Amino acid sequence: MDIPQDLKTVEWRDGRVVMIDQTRLPGELVFVEYETYGQVADAIRNLVIRGAPAIGVAGAFGLALAASRSTAGTVDSLMADLCTARDELLGTRPTAVNLKWGLERALAAAEKCTDADSMRRAVVDESLAMAEEDVKTNKEMGKNGSGLIGDGETVMTHCNAGALATVSYGTALGVIRATREAGKNIRVIATETRPVQQGSRLTAFELMHDGIDVRLIPDTAVGYSMAQGLVDKVVVGADRILGTGHVYNKIGTYQVAAMAARHGIPFYVAAPLSTFDLDSGPEDVVIEQRKAAEVTGIGDSMTAPDGVGVINPAFDVTPPELISGIITEKGVAAPPFKESIRALFG
Numbered sequence: 001m002d003i004p005q006d007l008k009t010v011e012w013r014d015g016r017v018v019m020i021d022q023t024r025l026p027g028e029l030v031f032v033e034y035e036t037y038g039q040v041a042d043a044i045r046n047l048v049i050r051g052a053p054a055i056g057v058a059g060a061f062g063l064a065l066a067a068s069r070s071t072a073g074t075v076d077s078l079m080a081d082l083c084t085a086r087d088e089l090l091g092t093r094p095t096a097v098n099l100k101w102g103l104e105r106a107l108a109a110a111e112k113c114t115d116a117d118s119m120r121r122a123v124v125d126e127s128l129a130m131a132e133e134d135v136k137t138n139k140e141m142g143k144n145g146s147g148l149i150g151d152g153e154t155v156m157t158h159c160n161a162g163a164l165a166t167v168s169y170g171t172a173l174g175v176i177r178a179t180r181e182a183g184k185n186i187r188v189i190a191t192e193t194r195p196v197q198q199g200s201r202l203t204a205f206e207l208m209h210d211g212i213d214v215r216l217i218p219d220t221a222v223g224y225s226m227a228q229g230l231v232d233k234v235v236v237g238a239d240r241i242l243g244t245g246h247v248y249n250k251i252g253t254y255q256v257a258a259m260a261a262r263h264g265i266p267f268y269v270a271a272p273l274s275t276f277d278l279d280s281g282p283e284d285v286v287i288e289q290r291k292a293a294e295v296t297g298i299g300d301s302m303t304a305p306d307g308v309g310v311i312n313p314a315f316d317v318t319p320p321e322l323i324s325g326i327i328t329e330k331g332v333a334a335p336p337f338k339e340s341i342r343a344l345f346g
């Protein structure tokens with residue numbers, strides 16, 4: 001498969017939103033184009049695009065489509081249209097705080113304007129700025145995390161926190177990329193990450209494309225791999241991090257963290273400041289529950305009896321006591337996290 005070097009997960013191109021259809025990977029690299037915010041909302045809902053920073057930027061681009069296509073002639077009527085679009089986009093996936101962050105940042109840019117046309121331009125410009133900043137942020141984060149990974153080490157990661165979860169370069173995989181760019185020879189163990197298989201379909205795809213040594217394991221082999229001494233460090237992404245250091249990430253992350261603690265393996269989380277939510281407590285966070293079909297079959301083949309009951313949360317929460325450090329573009333927060341996270345925000 002021929003993959004362009006400057007590949008972006010999501011882009012604004014000639015007044016349209018262009019994104020990789022991640023449901024088609026790893027078999028096909030297909031780009032889809034959207035002209036309405038409703039289409040972008042469906043893409044986020046159906047995991048055409050996924051990953052906290054990626055959906056934050058996609059949400060902002062969705063608002064840019066709403067602004068560009070609205071026929072509203074006044075500030076108030078255009079703002080009403082933008083709020084309608086914001087509500088639909090925000091309602092697509094509840095756990096990753098980046099979606100709310102991206103939408104609110106685009107709306108804040110609109111609120112500063114005094115006429116409809118400048119509002120349209122402001123929303124587009126702000127969403128483009130977020131997309132550009134995301135890549136820069138990931139590279140700064142990668143550099144900050146690369147110092148934690150030693151030459152010759154093997155790093156386990158869970159789900160996909162790579163270029164495909166961001167505009168480009170990635171968060172956890174950004175740390176992997178930066179470590180390689182620092183001249184260190186490292187290997188990766190990637191979990192398959194049932195039920196949607198972001199690890200086998202996306203992380204393995206990205207790392208093989210980059211020529212990084214990656215071994216794929218079933219989620220059930222996390223404990224075995226650690227017990228066999230195959231894992232030196234763990235680095236994962238995040239969808240929401242509270243001021244207490246509680247990390248919401250792909251289902252199964254908590255189990256990986258608990259196993260790492262059992263085996264004395266450092267467990268790191270890599271996330272931009274836009275993933276932090278200092279205003280919420282655990283009681284405020286909604287864990288997305290996804291459809292049963294993701295668990296009872298793969299593609300068109302059924303792997304469970306028809307009608308079986310299913311529990312399919314898309315995320316879980318890892319408590320701060322299982323986390324060795326949180327890698328950000330501003331530096332690495334170390335325990336105790338209440339103080340070190342507050343320091344990240346100055």
Ligand SMILES: CSC[C@H]1O[C@H](OP(=O)(O)O)[C@H](O)[C@@H]1O
Nearest residue numbers: 050051052161165237238249250
């Ligand atoms: C860099 S954030 C990636 C984060 O998002 C993934 O969830 P999903 O694929 O359902 O959007 C997973 O939690 C990753 O760690």
